[in-house]
Amino acid sequence: MVRVRRLGGAPNSRTVAACAYVCAATVLVLPTVALAVPWLTELHRLFSAL
Template structure:
């Protein structure tokens, strides 16, 4: 989308939706195509919302890792010091 823009992408989606596709094809046609074209024509997300989503994704990865790694590392340090 960044190289060509929204209009060519919307045209390509409509062309894919109008063609025949096997029943197992993933989201090639149907009503979801119209929703995707409407999303492309609308306003993009705000920078604050994007930053919040990235921070939440990072927290999902970092918090459990730290919660598991810190106790393990402190116990390992106690074993080597003693």
């Protein structure tokens, strides 16, 4: 019964949901950028030397 009441209860606030989405996107984007920028910089230097 407790679970049924919890599932049927009020949803989380939009602020909490928005924060969760922003945090999830940050976890995905920051490491990608941290790896991609140095790699792309070195790739650009390599091709500009030709």
